[in-house]
Amino acid sequence: MLHELTLTGLTAKLAAREVSSREAMQACLDRIDAVDDQVNAFMSIDRDDALGQADAVDAALAKGATHAGQPLLGVPVSLKDLFCVKGQPVNCSSKILGDFRSPYDGTVVRKLRDAGAVLFGRMNMDEFAMGSSTENSAFGRSNNPWDLERVPGGSSGGCAAAVAAQECFGSIGTDTGGSIRQPAALCGCVGLKPTYGRVSRYGVVAFASSLDQVGPLTRDVRDSATLLGAMAGHDPHDSTSVPTEVPDYVAELGGDLKGTKLGLPKEFLIDGIDPEVRAAFDAAVKQCEVLGAEIHEVSMPHTEYGVATYYIVATAEASANLARFDGIRYGDRVDGDDPFSLYCNTRGQGFGEEVKRRIILGTYVLSSGYYDAYYLRAQKVRTLIKRDFEQAFETVDALITPTVPAAAFKAGEKMDDPLQMYLSDIFTISCNLAGTCGISLPCGFTSDPKLPIGLQLLGKPFGESQLLQIANAYEQATPWHTERAVL
Amino acid sequence: MSDNDFDIQYVANLARIALLPEQEARLAAQLGDILGYVKKLEELDVTGVEPMAHAVPLANVLRTDEVQPSIPQEAALANAPKQANGLFVVPKIVE
Numbered sequence: 001m002l003h004e005l006t007l008t009g010l011t012a013k014l015a016a017r018e019v020s021s022r023e024a025m026q027a028c029l030d031r032i033d034a035v036d037d038q039v040n041a042f043m044s045i046d047r048d049d050a051l052g053q054a055d056a057v058d059a060a061l062a063k064g065a066t067h068a069g070q071p072l073l074g075v076p077v078s079l080k081d082l083f084c085v086k087g088q089p090v091n092c093s094s095k096i097l098g099d100f101r102s103p104y105d106g107t108v109v110r111k112l113r114d115a116g117a118v119l120f121g122r123m124n125m126d127e128f129a130m131g132s133s134t135e136n137s138a139f140g141r142s143n144n145p146w147d148l149e150r151v152p153g154g155s156s157g158g159c160a161a162a163v164a165a166q167e168c169f170g171s172i173g174t175d176t177g178g179s180i181r182q183p184a185a186l187c188g189c190v191g192l193k194p195t196y197g198r199v200s201r202y203g204v205v206a207f208a209s210s211l212d213q214v215g216p217l218t219r220d221v222r223d224s225a226t227l228l229g230a231m232a233g234h235d236p237h238d239s240t241s242v243p244t245e246v247p248d249y250v251a252e253l254g255g256d257l258k259g260t261k262l263g264l265p266k267e268f269l270i271d272g273i274d275p276e277v278r279a280a281f282d283a284a285v286k287q288c289e290v291l292g293a294e295i296h297e298v299s300m301p302h303t304e305y306g307v308a309t310y311y312i313v314a315t316a317e318a319s320a321n322l323a324r325f326d327g328i329r330y331g332d333r334v335d336g337d338d339p340f341s342l343y344c345n346t347r348g349q350g351f352g353e354e355v356k357r358r359i360i361l362g363t364y365v366l367s368s369g370y371y372d373a374y375y376l377r378a379q380k381v382r383t384l385i386k387r388d389f390e391q392a393f394e395t396v397d398a399l400i401t402p403t404v405p406a407a408a409f410k411a412g413e414k415m416d417d418p419l420q421m422y423l424s425d426i427f428t429i430s431c432n433l434a435g436t437c438g439i440s441l442p443c444g445f446t447s448d449p450k451l452p453i454g455l456q457l458l459g460k461p462f463g464e465s466q467l468l469q470i471a472n473a474y475e476q477a478t479p480w481h482t483e484r485a486v487l
Numbered sequence: 488m489s490d491n492d493f494d495i496q497y498v499a500n501l502a503r504i505a506l507l508p509e510q511e512a513r514l515a516a517q518l519g520d521i522l523g524y525v526k527k528l529e530e531l532d533v534t535g536v537e538p539m540a541h542a543v544p545l546a547n548v549l550r551t552d553e554v555q556p557s558i559p560q561e562a563a564l565a566n567a568p569k570q571a572n573g574l575f576v577v578p579k580i581v582e
Contacts, residue, residue: 103562197543210541239548240541308525319502326503329575330566338578340503348505356504357514361521363502364493377528379538384531386539419520435542461542 002027004484007075007169007223014074015067021054021074024169025118028076032167035487040142041152041162043081043122046088050076050120057116065116071250072230073116078168080156081122082129084203085109092205093137094127096325096350098332106203107235108172108214115230123171124158127352128322129179129207131155132421133414136354141411144187145485147449150408153183159217160187164452164485170218170227174204176211177310178403178428181440184217185403185454188442188483190471191217192224195461196435197242199228200235208317209240211310211432220481221441221472225249228464247465253472258292260470262457263396267303268427274406280444280453281402284474288400291473296396300388305381306430307422312365312378313433319362325350357418382433389434393460398470401427403440403454427456436461439471442480452480493519 002024005013013019029047036042057065057074067073079085082092084102091097105113112119126136134141134157142158144150145165152161156173160183163171173180175193184191192215199214206212216227229250234243264285273281289295327333327346334349336342351359365374392399404424414421431438436458443455455474459467475481495515499506506514560573569576 098568100566103558103565196541197545236550240543240545242543242545302531305528305531308527311521312525312528323503327568328577329563331568333568336578339580341505342578343503344500344505347503351504353510353514356499356506356510357517359502359504360495360498360514361518364498364518364522367498367501374525376538377533378525379540380533380536381528381531383536383539384533386542418517419524422521433542 003031003166005169006219007226010075010169011067011071011073014061017061021057021061021118022051024074025050025054025076025120028168035165036167038143038148038487039145039161039165039167040140041124041158041165041167043091043093043124043139043158044089045121050118053118057118070114070116071226072112074118075116075169076118076120077112077227078121078123078159078162078171079109079119080125080159080171080173082125082174082205083109083172085119089122090205091122092128093125093139094350094352094355095138096331096346100330104203107200107237108231109203111231111233112172117230121168123156123162126155126157127355128205128318129155129174129176130318130354130358132182132424133411134158135411135415136352138352144408145487146188146451147408150410150451151186153186153408155179156217157183160184160189160191163187163189163217163219165487166484170216170223172214172227172231173217174212174214175432176207176314177432178425180215180217181403181428181438181454181456182425184440186408186452188452188480188485189217189219190221190224190439190441190481191215192228192439192464193431193437194228194232194464195437197240198437198462198464199231200238200241202235202237206321208314209321210317211314221468221475222250222253224439225253225468244462249465249468252465253469255469255473256292257288257470257473260293261396262288262293262295263298263392263399264295265298265300265303265392265399265401267300268401272405273402276446277402277406277453281455284443284455285400287477288474291477298392298396298399300392300430302381302384302388303430306385306433307426309378309381309385309433310429311361311422312374313382315358315362316366316375317362319359319366322355322359354418385430386434389436397460398467399458401456401458403427403456407446407451407453431458437464437467439467441471441475442483443478444480445483493522
């Protein structure tokens with residue numbers, strides 16, 4: 001069946017003219033019709049627009065367009081509900097944006113279109129990317145394809161669920177504290193968070209601007225490399241995008257791990273990791289050794305301060321970024337007698353509870369009298385966390401850790417205790433604080449129920465190429481990425 | 488660092504968020520827990536450590552001051568909750 005192909009497998013068939021882009025797009029739509037009432041990954045789909053894009057690609061293919069020039073020619077790729085696509089809605093799974101439609105295409109959208117992708121669907125997420133389960137979506141949660149009673153992770157949970165359920169050939173999400181890697185781990189797919197500055201964020205609704213990064217969720221590492229290559233690069237519209245060269249990530253895949261030094265951060269391997277996750281992780285480390293990697297224990301002494309630092313820095317930035325949702329220029333407005341009550345009413349009714357919680361926390365840590373004690377101190381601890389990474393990367397090429405301490409949890413399990421929900425991000429957060437790159441890929445399953453387990457590799461800044469090489473070598477030596485959820 | 492004086496009404500007001508009474512109570516309790524947890528950072532000696540605002544090795548990113556295309560006025564107003572005469576309409580600000 002067409003929908004079972006990887007992105008790379010599909011491009012081979014498109015290039016050989018064995019299938020058309022319309023057939024590929026239709027295969028996704030048929031699959032969505034068959035399974036998405038169970039998975040609930042999609043917020044909406046503009047089917048006519050998607051098929052129209054596919055027809056345009058087929059016309060270009062007929063005129064001789066090639067995948068050498070446009071590596072994603074004809075490939076259906078879905079987008080998290082925070083990318084601006086001209087003329088299409090973007091809601092960030094929030095009520096506050098109302099019937100907003102984007103007046104322009106963001107840079108990632110433009111680059112994917114230039115590479116020939118067929119962009120479709122708005123994937124469900126935690127409201128404004130705040131959450132680890134999609135339970136904070138104002139439009140209902142998505143379900144984990146491996147066990148519908150469980151969450152797919154978050155905040156890019158719709159992206160991960162759709163890739164795992166084979167409803168698209170790849171999906172683009174964002175990662176502020178693990179929002180690509182954690183759902184990828186929980187759904188058994190590959191999720192890559194590039195280095196801060198690697199991919200432009202112009203036209204991406206901001207959550208925490210010093211942490212947010214755009215990245216792909218895919219069925220395997222090669223697909224991840226293909227999508228990253230299409231999106232990466234400097235953009236004059238985003239002053240935080242870095243003007244360094246973009247390597248050919250796909251061409252550089254291959255090879256074994258001989259001579260590769262992997263660091264095992266001892267502070268990550270603490271009590272509280274689920275025994276099955278720990279066993280799968282230990283086996284993955286052994287597998288890397290078999291493939292030629294040298295394993296070195298490293299120390300990252302500030303690991304335990306990552307979550308506290310993150311929830312000060314991220315909420316402070318969010319309180320500033322989300323000030324724009326005020327009911328004046330766009331989105332839903334709830335009237336008031338004066339502008340002040342209009343703001344309060346609009347934001348009180350438009351934002352969900354987690355978003356309110358984080359804006360209020362962020363406002364507090366920035367407020368007069370508390371700035372030094374909370375925000376400034378957190379920025380200093382952030383420096384210490386970054387130094388941990390710099391020191392580790394003096395001796396090793398990449399770090400190897402579990403992505404999350406446990407497999408997917410049941411819906412509702414952590415909703416009453418936000419702090420417990422935050423603590424489940426402990427292994428993914430420090431990578432965003434340090435601004436480096438990370439990837440999660442499948443490394444096994446729990447036994448009963450059968451749920452995916454994620455392996456995380458953290459690389460040097462702008463070291464995506466080496467990170468993908470290591471991930472690819474491990475993946476190709478193991479069967480995990482070929483397993484599919486039964487729906 | 489003390490959270491004993493965390494005043495949910497005061498901070499929600501600063502954030503321009505109207506809360507229902509039951510939300511106030513719940514959020515105040517949850518934020519108290521979270522602020523208690525982040526006290527962990529007091530354990531560390533940060534004397535002489537530079538604060539880090541972001542991870543990009545760039546500063547003062549400038550471009551030439553040239554007129555660039557921008558979205559037309561109708562597109563900018565298309566999402567407005569209320570508009571008239573090419574302007575966003577808001578409640579009266581001054582008496």
